[in-house]
Amino acid sequence: MHVLYEDDGGFKAATILSETDASLQVEAASGKRSKIKKSAVIVRFEQPGPEALLKQAEAASQELDLEFLWECAPKEEFEIPALAEEYYGHPPTPVEQAAMLLRVHSAPVYFHRRGKGKYRPAPPDILAAALAALEKKQRQAEQQQAWVDEIKAGTLPEPLARQAETLLFKPDKNTLEWKALDAACTQLQVRPERLLMNLGAFPSAIAIHKRRFYTQHFPRGTGFAPAEVPPVARDLPLAEVEAYSVDDITTTEIDDALSVQQQDDGTLRVGIHIAAPGLAVTRDSGLDALARARMSTVYMPGAKIPMQPDEVIEAFSLDAGKPVPAVSLYVVADPDTGEVLSHESRIERIVVRENLRHNILDDLVGEAQLDDPAADVPYGHVFRPLWRLAKALSARRDEVRGKPESNNRTDFSFYVDGDPDRPDEARVRIEQRKRNAPLDRLVAEYMILANSLWGGLLASCGVPGIYRSQQMGRVRMGTAAAPHDSIGVPQYAWCTSPLRRYVDLVNQGQLIAAIDHGVSARLVAPFKPREADLYAIISAFEAKYGAYADFQQAMERFWCLRWLKQEGLRRVEAVVLREDLVRLRDAPFYTRVGTLPDLERGRHVMLEIMGDDELDLSLDCRFLDVVEAAAGDEDIEDEPSGQDGAEVAEVDAADGPDPADARLDGGSAETAPASGEPGEDPPAS
Known part of the structure; x- marks a missing residue:
């Protein structure tokens, strides 16, 4: 049975x-x-x-x-x-x-x-509805399969092409278009972004990188609606100074300038002049909301996304020849010892005599020329005394730090000739600049001085600010003054880039109150002690700042790959960082080389390029030989903190001043502020 x-x-x-x-x-x-x-x-x-x-x-x-x-x-x-x-x-x-x-x-x-x-x-009505649903499902299945077949044949269906950006960056996985794309990717064993790029939905890999970033951080677009800047509601005296700014050729947000006067007693009176948008972009105003939403200017080779509208930049950028509001720090110091004898802060107007540019001056203003009184140096009456005091200030910080700064590492600047959104038609230049270039060090030293002294002023008035500190190797941002060990200062508050960083703009509002009201400023400052909103700003800023730095680094990696193709390079020299991780000698591109032998840090090697991937931002190389480093190439780079084509362990501590402060605040190049302190190597720029 x-x-x-x-x-x-x-x-x-x-x-x-x-x-x-x-x-x-x-x-x-x-x-x-x-x-x-x-x-x-x-x-x-x-x-x-x-x-x-x-x-x-x-x-x-x-x-x-x-x-x-x-x-x-x-x-x-x-x-x-x-x-x-x-x-x-x-x-x-x-x-x-x-x-x-x-x-x-x-x-x-x-x-x-x-x-x-x-x-x-x-029941008949339920059956009819169910049959209709089945019929619809069948039609959808047929349509989906037709799209899959079309994709596999090398053509992107028009409905998917219209929604390519949405499918890639904000997909609704219940839609027929996504299911077709997903099925095709599964069958072809390829990622959606690569498939869409191969089928022409995006003109190049850089378009995908940018659109992904914009979708996440600028969903409403990168432009601004027309903005009206309120007039500065106070009469400001005009300073009688001869001030100069020093920036990269591409810099448009000029937010710092320097002046110097020789005193009869041999001391120097140095003016550090910072653009003052905080006089008009006040807390909770419409312009403040725009800046707070972005938190920082976003930099990338060939382009940038400003933190503030053009109207604000035009009104407050320290462009030569026009009187503009500034927050100025005047320091009287001994140029031989670096001792600061006195300092005062003022809110005033200044007229910058000239906006100087690194690409013109760097080859003419060297350390030897500055140290030789008989040498012919452009603007020597300004740069020589500033350089003399800057060296003394740096030496005093070295005493606090317990060791001299290492400033011989290389920075890279990117220049894209042509439309950066059309990389096939553009040409990229990657230029190297040593971090010990005198003008870099000079400007950076005075920005460090201003950030330290202004941080101390806020603390002495009981006004909260946003500080960066480093103690026992730990870097943090907070609202209370604390030492920054690797820079060698008792406190450090970002104040010198208010056109480009929201933290600096917040601190400038606090600083204006401290200058105007002294110890009473805590009662009238925009932010009061222990105010929760300051901590919210810090948290949001760190998240945005890190994302922007990662994006800049990704864009630089893309243009490095383009540069290698453009120059027709099949063999490249690189410097060993550790194990199989190297950095190309002539470009800030970090990659792993599986065939690399066990070599000590700093050795130079010759690599053969086997292939590259602009979507993955990776480079496939094989080791050829060990080579001798050229003169001047003895520096050892820190490892990158962001993507390098592979996971990278925690980096070694750096010796120099905080690149995030010194490089950007010094105005040496219009590049993104680095995301880290010493011990957190910034993205190369």
């Missing part, structure tokens, strides 16, 4: 071995034995065998017309034997009964299950 029984939502047939009041011991055709409940049995039969019954029933079930079955079935609940007898016109055989069971059970749209072997026909 055999039985047809239900098991886990399906049906099986087996031979009875033994039977009790409540259960059966059965054996399948495969020889597997099972214990089943009697309540699971649907049909008992003797012929044919279990395996033959299922095969014959499956074949017979395909011949049964579902619509006809639904029409002739009882309108109420029924059992399978009754429907089978009604349909066949005679008591059904085991095969016929099994065929009816399989057919009815396989059509839940037509028949709703009501228990073991019991069903009920679907």
Whole structure:
């Protein structure tokens, strides 16, 4: 005797071995034995065998017309034997009964299950809706398959092309377009972004990198609506100084300038002049909301996304020849010892005499020329005394730090000639500049001085600010003054880039209150002590700042790859950082070389380029030979903190002043502020 029984939502047939009041011991055709409940049995039969019954029933079930079955079935609940007898016109055989069971059970749209072997026909309106849904699903499946076939043939369907950006960066995975793209990617074993780029949805890999970043951080676009800058609501005196700014050729947000006067007693009176947008961009104003939403200017080779509208930049940038508001720090110091004898801060107007540029001056203003009184140095009456005091100030910080700064590492500047959004038509230049270039060090030193002294002023007035500190190797941002060990100052508050960083803009508002009101400033400053909003700003700033730095680094990696192709380089020199990690000598590109032998840090090697990937921003190289470093190439780079094509362990501590402060605040180049302190190497720029 055999039985047809239900098991886990399906049906099986087996031979009875033994039977009790409540259960059966059965054996399948495969020889597997099972214990089943009697309540699971649907049909008992003797012929044919279990395996033959299922095969014959499956074949017979395909011949049964579902619509006809639904029409002739009882309108109420029924059992399978009754429907089978009604349909066949005679008591059904085991095969016929099994065929009816399989057919009815396989059509839940037509028949709703009501228990073991019991069903009920679907009401007409429900059946009609279900059939319509099935038809729609079938059409969608056909459309999806048609799109998949089209993609596999090398053509992107127009509906997917229209939604390419959404599909890649904000996909709704319930849409037919996404399902088609996902299915095609699975079958072709390729990532969506690569497939869409290969099919022409994006003109190049850089478009994908940019659109992904913009979608996340600038969903409403990177432009500003026309903005109105309120007039400065106070009369500001005009300073009688001869001030100069020193920046990269591409810099448009000029927010710092320097002046110097020789005193009769041999001391120097140095003016550090910072653009003052904080006089108009006040807390909770519309312009403040715009700056707070962005937190920083975003930099990338060939382009940037400003933190503030052009109207604010035009009103407050320290462009030569026009009187502009400034927050000025005047320091009287001994140029031989670096001792600061006195300092005062003023809110005033200044007229910058000239906006000087590194690309013109760096080759003309060297350390040897500055130290030689007889040498001909452009603007020597300004740079020589500033350089003399800057060296003394640096030496005093070295005493605090306990070691001299290492400033011989290389910075890289990117210049894209042409439209950076059309990389095939553009040409990139990567130029190297040593961090110890005198003008870099000079400007950076005075920005460090201003950030330290102004941080101290805020603290002495009881006005909270946003500080950066480093103690026991730990870098943090907070609202209380604390030492910055690697810079060698008692406190450090970013104040010198208010056109480019929101933290500096916040600190400038606090600083203006401290200058105006002294110890009473804590009562009138925009932010009061222990105000929670300051901590919210710090948190948001650090998140945005890190994301912007990662994006800049990704863009630089892309343009490094383009530069290698542009120059036709198949062999490149690199410097070993550790294990298999290297940096190209002539470009800030970090990569791993699997075939690299065990070499000490700083060794130079020759690599052969085997391939590259602009979407993954990776370079495939193999080791060729060890080479001797050229003169001047003895510096050892820190490892990158961001992507380098592979995971990188925590970097070694750097020796120099905080690049995030010194490089940007010094105005040496219009590049992104680095994301880290010493010990957190910034993205190269």
